[in-house]
Amino acid sequence: MMGLTILIRNLSMHIHLSEKFINRRCVKTSHFRGGIVDPTRSSQMRVVDLIASLFRDLKVRDIMGVIGGSIMPLYDALYHHREHFRILMFRHEQGAVHAADSYARVRGTPGIVLTTSGPGATNIITGLTNAYMDSSPVLAITGQVATGVLGRDAFQEADMVGIAAPVTKFAYQVRDPGEALPAIELAYRISLKGRPGPTLIDLPRDVQVAHPSELRELQIDLSKYEPLPPDEGKLRDACRVLIEAERPVILVGGGVRISGAHEEVLALAELLRAPIVTTLTGKGSVPSSHPLVLGVVGMHGRPEADAALANADVILALGTRFSDRTVGSFEEISKKKIIHIDIDESELGKNVRTHIAIASDLKSALRGMISLIGERVRRDERYLEWLMTIRREFERAMEEWSKSFNGMAPWKILKAIRRAMPPDSIAVTGVGSHQMWTELHWDVLMPGTFITSAGLGTMGFGIPAALGAKAAAEERKVVCIDGDGSFQMTFNNLALVREYGLPFIEAIFDNRALMLVKHWQKFLYGGRIIATEFKSSPDLSKIAEAYGIEYARPESYEEIERKVEWAVRNDEPLILDLLIDSEEDIVLPWVQPGKWLTEAILPPRMEVSLRWSE
């Protein structure tokens, strides 16, 4: 019934919006808010003017992109509303779309990207794929050549719907001007509905400047994305299985953050006395400080988390797709009793066979389970104590390793930065060994404050994502834990730091290599090192100077902390050049591809078994 009410409300809103625009089109220009059309020239609004008005109604604040010939009319329409929007002019479209992705993850509303046709549009494909893999709502509007020359290889023509179709939740080329506004409003809503994801509207240049005589809705019904109430019988079964389990574990994915269900997860874990492990995106879903949160599981997972998943008899998996990076061996994980809850029904049974599959919004399903379980389950605490022993042994071994580490140890650098940052700071990462160290050792103190490229693993994500996060929450501090490889892919976007006042701390783990790949070459490719070492690296101090950003190359953890505190206190941007020994920078623990979690290679002098034995 609740779903029906929401549906009716949403439909009413949609009809209301559409009627409003039809009315606006019909009334005299003096009635238009903002007076965007010259009354002496036209009594009708162009498609682009309607879009600008829609953005205002949707309370869009920031728009990211790069202008070009085929999107000029839309930017021109925004000119008339420039007091309402901030246009963040990125130096490459990839930067704009990563920023929009991150912006959306922080604000919970779609990040808007506008690019021109051809290369401007194709440059966002990596970012759209990234957003698709990590379920992030992004609305991209790409300019397109005029409909009259579509398909004739016109200048800067690219088949964007064809290219973007497999990596977007929705992609549509508007050829009928009457469809333009409804299509964009629909794409905005689709990006948020159910499991979020990126959408793309391809807008030919002549359509942008047309004056539609009427608006035509696309016959797409989104009611199927309204979350159904969870099946109560299945919830009861799930609770029974979890209560009867000897060693249950809760596997938290990114869906928990999207659903805003972290409190329910913690409450359920406390009732069940079940440890919580997370995927990489799930790391940002629950606070690391909770005693039952053991950390990230998988290829570079924490040993206590790997042990908890490997030795579990029942897994309650929440909002996760069972990535190969998380589970290691599908054969082994399939031996467990798996209860899987996800809003996207097509995720259930995709990678693992489930014992109980529940298609539902997590928050309502978890609330149902909490009320069904009622009181705390009595459980033998020895298993949890054993997991805590592994945690302590891991911390001890890492501390010991840091003493013999040549130079500063990456994990201790992270602790130093964390100490200097406020609890609500947003941490963003690039992709590589620094990301894996962050996965292992960065403490997420508040849910929703960790942003990384998990599914696609996009190097270069960090800097634009940090800009997007800062644009979304200017009152908060942002740190980007980056690698020198990732940094060199998108640092051109540092120009936005001073231009728009978006300061953040760029902490570069500078090992002069594509370290995670070099790691594999060392251990899986017979030590044959090829194409992973930078023989020549840019002078980061000069890059910092070029963009007007403070630079430091600290030589101690205390110095790192002091520099970060300075940047936080003054809300100033800072580039930290953190030299890491390229030979020692081996991220451990490490589960080799296809191996089971108990076979993790542990840090030096950490001698524990990850197999539970009573």
Add this chain to the structure above:
Amino acid sequence: MVRVERVLSVRAFGGLDQLLRVVNALRRGRAEVRGFEVRFIGKEILAFIRVDGGPEEIKWVAKKIYSLPEVKSVDLIEDKLLEPILR
């Protein structure tokens, strides 16, 4: 492994562009496509897709196609019922 042959009856909004998205979902599944017939009626697509594979895999492909916003319905049909149509 048990293999079955089924027909996916797909109703969707749009034209060739939207059909492309259905095909993309299909391409990435593990069911093998044995036949494909499509009709375009105004802005509505009617597709009959004959697939062969494990029953669970076919169900998953159906769910994946249904998850596309433009898809209105996906029905799994025992192939014998549709033989006359597909011929």
